[in-house]
Amino acid sequence: MLRTIATWILTILLTLFFIYAGYKKLTGNEVTAQHFHDWGYGPWLLKFVGCLELIGALLLLFPATATSGALLLCLIMTGASFTLLSHQVWHTFAVTSVCLVLLLFAGYLRWNQSWILGVFKMHN
Helix, strand or coil: CHHHHHHHHHHHHHHHHHHHHHHHHHCCCHHHHHHHHHCCCCHHHHHHHHHHHHHHHHHHCCCCCHHHHHHHHHHHHHHHHHHHHHCCCHHHHHHHHHHHHHHHHHHHHHHHHCHHHHHHHHHC
């Protein structure tokens, strides 16, 4: 029971975080857009990452797709971490690192409910 509650709290917090992050990118938040520009990325990437963050956040909400959402968001956080490290933005790198660890943990907690596991069980 406690594990279930903790899993849902983590899921909701991550979902809200990535909905907010994706929304900022999709609405063209000036600060976020300026960062992407400064790092040499085109405006198309800002929108693309925003869409992927929203999709990942929504996937987190459903136990069967939560692991897939966590993996998608882990890929995004890995790219973000690389960008931040290469531009020496240490304070934001700490946030992406924590998110990455929490996403891996959330994906692990939902693994037994994952559609991926169901596909492998069908073939055995």
